Amino acid sequence: MKKLNLSFMAMTIISLVIILIITIMAVFAFRNEVLCIENHKDSMLSFNIKYSDLIGSMRFNVKQYLATNDNTNRTKFYSLINEYLLKDNLSSKYRVFTKGQTDSQLKITLAGNDFTISRQLEYIQLNPEEEELYNEFLLQFQNVINMLDETVRTDESIITSAEFENVYNLQHGLMTELSKTYIERLNQEENKVLIHQKMLEYGLVSLTLIILIFSAVTFCMILRENASNSYFSKLYNTVVENIDSGIAILDNNYHFDYMNPKYKEILGISTDNVKRKSIHDTFDQWLAEIIENVALNNNRNEIKLDFVIEGKRKSSLHRFFEIDDGHANNKYVHFIRDISKTEELQQQLKKRLLEINFYSKAKDSFIANISHEIKTPISVVLSMVHFLKRTHLSDNQKELVSRIETSSDILLTIISDVLDLSKINNGSLSLYPSNFSLKTAIKSVEDMFSGQLSQKGVEWRTEYDFNEELCLHLDKTRLVQVLVNLISNAIKFTDSGYVKLSVETLSETKDSVLLQFCVEDTGIGIAEKDISRLFREFEQFENHLTKQHQGTGLGLFISKNIVDSMEGRMWVKSTRGEGSMFYFTMPARKGLENIPKDILSASDSLPLDGSGRKALVVEDTEINAEVVVRLLNDINISCDTATDGISAVQMCKNQPLNYYNVILMDIHMPNMDGYTAAHILKNEIGVTSPIIALTASDINDLIKDEQAKNIESFLLKPFKVESLYKEISPYFQFDSKTDNDMEENPDPVNPIVSDTTLDNPLAGREEAIKNLGGYESIYNKHIQKFKATYDKSTEQIASLLEEKNYGEARRLAHSIKGLSGTLGMLNVMESSTKLEKAILKGEGHDLSKELDDFDKDLKAVIAAI
Numbered sequence: 090m091k092k093l094n095l096s097f098m099a100m101t102i103i104s105l106v107i108i109l110i111i112t113i114m115a116v117f118a119f120r121n122e123v124l125c126i127e128n129h130k131d132s133m134l135s136f137n138i139k140y141s142d143l144i145g146s147m148r149f150n151v152k153q154y155l156a157t158n159d160n161t162n163r164t165k166f167y168s169l170i171n172e173y174l175l176k177d178n179l180s181s182k183y184r185v186f187t188k189g190q191t192d193s194q195l196k197i198t199l200a201g202n203d204f205t206i207s208r209q210l211e212y213i214q215l216n217p218e219e220e221e222l223y224n225e226f227l228l229q230f231q232n233v234i235n236m237l238d239e240t241v242r243t244d245e246s247i248i249t250s251a252e253f254e255n256v257y258n259l260q261h262g263l264m265t266e267l268s269k270t271y272i273e274r275l276n277q278e279e280n281k282v283l284i285h286q287k288m289l290e291y292g293l294v295s296l297t298l299i300i301l302i303f304s305a306v307t308f309c310m311i312l313r314e315n316a317s318n319s320y321f322s323k324l325y326n327t328v329v330e331n332i333d334s335g336i337a338i339l340d341n342n343y344h345f346d347y348m349n350p351k352y353k354e355i356l357g358i359s360t361d362n363v364k365r366k367s368i369h370d371t372f373d374q375w376l377a378e379i380i381e382n383v384a385l386n387n388n389r390n391e392i393k394l395d396f397v398i399e400g401k402r403k404s405s406l407h408r409f410f411e412i413d414d415g416h417a418n419n420k421y422v423h424f425i426r427d428i429s430k431t432e433e434l435q436q437q438l439k440k441r442l443l444e445i446n447f448y449s450k451a452k453d454s455f456i457a458n459i460s461h462e463i464k465t466p467i468s469v470v471l472s473m474v475h476f477l478k479r480t481h482l483s484d485n486q487k488e489l490v491s492r493i494e495t496s497s498d499i500l501l502t503i504i505s506d507v508l509d510l511s512k513i514n515n516g517s518l519s520l521y522p523s524n525f526s527l528k529t530a531i532k533s534v535e536d537m538f539s540g541q542l543s544q545k546g547v548e549w550r551t552e553y554d555f556n557e558e559l560c561l562h563l564d565k566t567r568l569v570q571v572l573v574n575l576i577s578n579a580i581k582f583t584d585s586g587y588v589k590l591s592v593e594t595l596s597e598t599k600d601s602v603l604l605q606f607c608v609e610d611t612g613i614g615i616a617e618k619d620i621s622r623l624f625r626e627f628e629q630f631e632n633h634l635t636k637q638h639q640g641t642g643l644g645l646f647i648s649k650n651i652v653d654s655m656e657g658r659m660w661v662k663s664t665r666g667e668g669s670m671f672y673f674t675m676p677a678r679k680g681l682e683n684i685p686k687d688i689l690s691a692s693d694s695l696p697l698d699g700s701g702r703k704a705l706v707v708e709d710t711e712i713n714a715e716v717v718v719r720l721l722n723d724i725n726i727s728c729d730t731a732t733d734g735i736s737a738v739q740m741c742k743n744q745p746l747n748y749y750n751v752i753l754m755d756i757h758m759p760n761m762d763g764y765t766a767a768h769i770l771k772n773e774i775g776v777t778s779p780i781i782a783l784t785a786s787d788i789n790d791l792i793k794d795e796q797a798k799n800i801e802s803f804l805l806k807p808f809k810v811e812s813l814y815k816e817i818s819p820y821f822q823f824d825s826k827t828d829n830d831m832e833e834n835p836d837p838v839n840p841i842v843s844d845t846t847l848d849n850p851l852a853g854r855e856e857a858i859k860n861l862g863g864y865e866s867i868y869n870k871h872i873q874k875f876k877a878t879y880d881k882s883t884e885q886i887a888s889l890l891e892e893k894n895y896g897e898a899r900r901l902a903h904s905i906k907g908l909s910g911t912l913g914m915l916n917v918m919e920s921s922t923k924l925e926k927a928i929l930k931g932e933g934h935d936l937s938k939e940l941d942d943f944d945k946d947l948k949a950v951i952a953a954i
Contacts (some may be wrong), residue, residue, distance in 0.1 A: 098307040109296045119286035126279045130272050132213050137268045139179040151237045155245050177205040209701045222267040229260035335425035343368045349610050355427045358399040404432045415462045467807040470715040475810045478739040520564040526679030527559045548587035560680030567651045574644040579610035586611025601678050609670045615663035624649045699726030702750045706730045707737040709758040734761030738769050741776050749778040751820045756784040819907045850949040853913025876954045883944040899928040906942045916946040
C-alpha cells in the first residue's frame with residue numbers, strides 16, 4: 090500500500106510538472122501576443138505620423154515654393170508625390186514610434202528597401218470597417234495632394250482657401266478616427282489576452298504550490314518509508330531468527346540462500362555456514378529427495394512428513410511456495426513446523442477422549458438400566474398401594490399406606506430428575522407439544538399443593554392476567570413440571586406468610602402469546618452471592634450433614650433447561666430473610682381451538698367397564714403381569730398373559746385378528762422384545778388389535794415415529810392406575826353391550842352395526858346417556874358443545890395435512906374419535922378411526938376418501954344436533 094501511494098504521488102507530481110510547463114509556455118505565448126498587439130498599435134501610430142508628416146512636408150514645400158519661387162521646394166514636393174504615388178512608400182523618418190517596443194519582425198521589415206505602404210498595411214491588419222475608413226482617408230488624402238498640385242501649377246490661392254482647409258482637416262480627422270478605432274479594437278483584444286494571462290499566472294502559482302506540497306508530502310513519505318523499512322527489516326530479522334518455525338530460502342537449483350536457527354534445529358543441521366550449499370550437500374540423500382519432491386510439486390498446502398533424525402522420530406509440516414527476489418529470479422521459501430509434541434499430545438487427548446466417552450456411555454447406560462430396574466418395582470408398589478387402599482384398613486394402616494405412597498412418589502420424582510439430568514447432559518431432552526387449556530393446567534397444579542399448603546399453614550395467592558379460554562400448543566407435562574418444581578421449592582422453604590403464583594400476558598397476536606410466570610414466596614430467601622450458583626446441578630445451599638429439606642438439588646437446574654429448550658428465559662430476584670421471586674417467560678403458539686373443559690372432564694370421568702372384553706398382557710416379570718391383570722380385572726376385562734414376544738405372537742396366531750380389544754406390550758423382554766413382536770403382529774400376522782407399549786425406558790420422538798405403524802401409544806412405568814385406565818378407555822367405551830353383541834362387535838373402536846343403525850348419525854345416543862348417569866340434559870349439553878367445538882374439524886385437518894403436520898392432524902382425529910364414541914356418534918367414530926389410521930401412514934398416502942367420509946359423517950351429525 091505504501092509503495093502504491095508513493096507511485097501515485099510520483100505520477101501526480103510528474104503530471105503536475107507537465108501541466109506547469111504547459112502553463113508557463115501558455116503564459117509566455119500570451120505575453121508574446123500582448124507584445125505583438127502593442128507593436129501593432131505602435132505601427133498604427135507610426136503609420137498615422139508618417140501620413141501626417143508626408144502631407145505636412147508637401148504643404149510646407151508648396152508654401153515655400155510660393156513664397157520664394159524656389160524650384161528646389163517645388164522639386165521636393167513632386168519628389169514626395171512620386172515617392173508616395175509611384176513607389177508606394179512613405180518617409181522613413183518616423184519608422185518607429187518607440188524603437189524599444191518594436192518587435193524583431195517589424196525591425197526586419199523596416200530594414201528592407203522594399204518596405205511599402207501596402208506591406209505595412211498587411212502587418213497592421215485592418216478589419217473591414219477600418220479598411221473603409223482607410224479608403225475614405227486615402228480619397229481625401231489624394232484630394233489634398235491634387236489641390237496642392239493644382240496650387241503649384243495654376244492657382245496659388247487654392248492652398249489658402251477654406252475648401253482646402255476643410256479637405257485637409259477631413260483627411261486628418263479620418264486618419265485620427267482610423268487610429269482610434271484600430272487601437273480600441275486592439276485594446277479589447279489585449280484585455281482578453283491579459284485576463285487569460287492573469288488566470289494562467291494564478292494557475293501557475295497554484296500549481297507551483299501544489300507541486301511543492303506534493304513534493305514535501307512525498308519526501309516525508311519516502312523518509313517514513315525508509316524508517317519503516319528499517320524498522321521492519323530489524324523486525325523481520327528478529328522474528329525470523331527467533332520464530333518457532335523453520336524457514337529457509339533456496340534458489341532454482343535448490344541451493345540455500347538462508348536458513349534460520351529453528352530450521353537447523355528441526356532438521357539436525359550442525360553446519361554454521363550453509364549458504365550456497367545444495368540440499369543434497371546438507372541432508373541425507375533420502376531427506377533431500379523428499380524435500381526436493383515437495384518443492385517440485387509446488388503445493389502451497391501443508392504436507393505432513395514423518396522421519397527419524399538422530400534417533401528421534403519427528404513429525405513435521407512442510408510448505409513450499411515461490412517468491413520473486415526483485416531481480417526477476419524465483420526463489421523457494423521452505424516452511425517447516427515441528428509437531429512431534431502436538432502429535433503426542435493429540436494421541437493422549439484422543440485416548441483420554443475415548444475413555445471419557447466410554448465412561449460417559451457407561452454412566453448413561455447405568456442410569457438408564459438402574460432407573461428401569463427401579464421403576465419396575467416402584468410401579469408394583471404403586472399398584473399394590475392402589476389395591477391396599479381399596480381394602481378395609483384401620484386408621485394406623487391407612488397412615489402407613491399413605492406414607493408408603495408419599496415415599497414412592499418422592500422416589501419416583503428423584504428418578505425422573507436423574508433421568509431428566511441425563512437427557513439434558515446428552516442433549517436428548519424431548520418436547521411433546523399438544524393443545525391444552527392453560528386455566529385447567531394451572532388448576533391441576535393448584536389442586537396438587539392444596540393439602541401441603543394447608544398442612545403448613547401457608548397462604549396460597551394467585552394473580553392471573555390471561556384469557557381464561559386460552560388454549561396453548563406446548564408440552565404441557567414440561568410446563569407443569571417447571572411450575573411444580575418452583576412451587577414445591579417455595580413451599581419447602583416457606584414456614585409462614587404466603588406463596589403466590591402470577592401469570593401475566595406480555596404480548597399476544599392472533600397465533601401466538603408470550604406469557605410471564607412468577608412464583609413468589611415469603612420464605613428464607615437467597616443471599617445475593619449465592620444467586621449465581623442457583624441453577625447449577627446438584628447445587629444446594631444447605632450443608633448436606635445438617636440439611637432440613639428434602640431434594641437432590643436438580644429441580645431448578647432441570648427447570649431452567651426446560652424453559653431454555655422451550656425458548657423461554659428464567660431468572661430470580663431474592664433477598665435473604667425476605668423471600669424470593671422466580672420468573673420465567675414462555676412463548677407459545679395458540680392451539681387450534683379452546684377445548685371446553687367440561688367436555689374433557691366428561692370424557693375423563695366416564696365410568697369404564699370392560700364388560701368381559703379381552704386384553705393380552707405381554708410381560709416377562711411375573712409380579713408386573715399380575716398387577717396389570719388385576720387392574721384390568723377390576724374393570725371387568727379378562728386377560729390372557731404371555732411372558733415374551735414369541736409367546737404373544739404364537740397366541741395371536743391361533744385367534745381372530747381382532748380377538749383382543751387391546752394388547753399391553755412390555756418392551757424389554759427375553760427371547761423377543763416388544764418392538765419386534767409388535768412388528769410381526771401388525772405386518773406379518775395382520776392383527777388389528779391396538780397395541781399399547783408399557784415401558785420404563787425413555788421414549789423419544791424418533792422411536793415414536795419409527796413405531797407409529799405398529800404401536801398406538803406408549804405408557805411409561807411406573808404409571809398411576811388412572812393413567813392406565815385413561816390410556817385404554819378409547820377401546821372400552823361401550824360397556825352396556827351384551828355378550829352376544831360383543832361376539833358380533835369384537836372391535837369396539839370400529840363397531841359393526843346394521844345398515845339401519847348406521848342411517849342414524851346419533852345411533853349410540855341411548856348408550857351414551859346411560860354412560861352419563863342417565864341424564865339426558867347433560868348429554869344434550871355435551872353434544873351442543875361438540876357441535877360448537879368441532880364444526881370446522883374437516884377444514885382444520887385438511888389444513889394440517891397440507892402443512893404436513895401429521896402429528897397434530899392425527900391428534901385432532903383421535904380426539905374426535907374418543908368424544909364421538911362417548912357421545913354415541915358411531916358413524917363419526919368409525920370414519921375418524923379410519924382417518925386416524927390413514928394419517929399414520931404418513932406422507933404420500935392419499936387421504937381424500939377417508940377425509941370425504943369423515944366430512945360426510947361429521948356434517949350429518951352436526952345437522953342432526
